[in-house]
Amino acid sequence: MNARKQLRLVTLAGALAASGGARAFDMLHAEHDISATPAGTLATDCRFADAPARPLRLAEAVERTLCNNPKTREAWAAVKAQAAGVGAARAAYLPTVSANWQAVRENTVSNIEDHPALSSDIAATVRSASVNLNWTLFDFGGREAALKNADALLEAARATQNATLQDSFALTAMHYYKAQAAVGELDATRDVEEMTRRSMLAAQMRADKGVAPLTDALQAQTQHEQALFSLTKAESDAQTALGTLASDMNLDPGVPLEMPAVTEDVRAYGAFGKSVDQMIRDVQISHPSVRAAQAQYDAALAKISQTRAQGLPAVSLVGKYSQNNQPQSLGLGLAAYQAKGHDAYIGVQVSIPLFEGFGRHYQIDQAQAQADRQEYALDDARRQVALNVWSSYQTLAGATKNAENSVNLLATAQRAWDAARHRYDAGVGNILELMNTQAALANAKQRRVQAVADWDYARIDLAGKLGELGRGDL
Secondary structure (H helix, E strand, O other), X not given: OOHHHHHHHHHHHHHHHHHOOOOOOOOOOOOOOOOOOOOHHHOOOOOOOOOOOOOOOHHHHHHHHHHHOHHHHHHXXXXXXXXXXXXXXXXXXXOEEEEEEEEEEEEEEEOOOOOHHHOEEEEEEEEEEEEEEEEEEEOOOHHHHHHHHHHHHHHXXXXXXXXXXXXXXXXHHHHHHHHHHHHHHXXXXXXXXXXXXXXXXXXXXXXXXXXXXXXXXXXXXXXXXXXXXXXXXXXXXXHHHHHHHHHHOOOOOOXXXXXXXXXXXXXXXXXXXXXXXXXXXXXXXXXXXXXXXXXXXXXXXXXXXXXXXXXXXXXXXXXXXXXXXXXXXXXXXXXXXXXXXXXXXXXXXXXXXXXXXXXXXXXXXXXXXXXXXXXXXXXHHHHHHHHHHHHHHHHHHHHHHHHHHHHHHHXXXXXXXXXXHHXXXXXXXXXXXXXXXXHHHHHHHHHXXXXXXXXXXXXXXXHHHOOOXXXXXX
């Protein structure tokens, strides 16, 4: 940065300080574009009611998580910290001015042996003040490299925040759909329990009349007990899933949550807009975690230049002005008189590191090794996002087919159960047929609930792996 640009920075800092405006504390314009909330652009208002809405929608669950979860707040704070680091790097182009003031009570006694007339006893209050100026004018690119390093680290912090928001979004969606599925499975299990209870009563009635053997009633009762066992487990699973979702939102796990039915607002299962190969090529460039790794690598390269420049000469403008009221005497044995004095200088200082014990060489090697490590981390980030997209794509493809298959499975199982029940009520069917179709219907209901929830989550998960989650996905 040349002298003219340095002067412009000084002028800008002075103007901002004089204006006293809202941004007076960000003199170097380093913190102006930090998001107002931890959720970034995904949620501009983080004010919520004390209790979640009933029923809880996905949009509210995600927004509460992005605003209140400690991980998103930590990533937000990291951006603010690194933005301040950019300000500190820009400040290196400005002069430093320091002032000192001192007041002391001085009592000086001199006793000259055999010559008492030359002795003295001076008491005075001495005040001194000084102002020092130091302005680095040229340092072989050290400050420029430091600023590049800070800018790259800020970009890395922003990309990491974006990646954290994407991960938190996807994780909350997963827990939301799991909770929704768990509640849906609980409702289905209650239906199964009621269905097996009616079958048990019907079998017992037929056994009491002697129309059916006692073993039919016992088998029906056994299936009802199994349904009760499954109901208890489903209740436990639902409470666990709801507590996990509440924890994502930074709420107490015991906060009551009401989930909408799984079948509400189920969208059509459409085709994919891009091939998986194109998705992988795109994500290896644009994904937040890749951009964060790239920025970390750029920062490491800038650190090499900064470390090397720190071992080179630096040219600075230095100046000082001081004044004091030190009493002065014309000579030994003469009286001291009150006096005021001052001195001032301004000039150029050249600092040349001549020998640093070979430490600079090893510091440069260390910075180069760190850059190599960040380069490998960048390669690993690209590999990982490619694998994540591939896996999520295949999961969504399978979930889409299963969501379609579950419709046919449920319809077929329902027809089979209705037919078996009519046959049993008419006395032409047997208990094994009724129980088999009953179990198949219960399984089909649970699979349908899980298939829809799996598809919803797989859709969100793929968007998250692509780094493209936004408000439109809510």
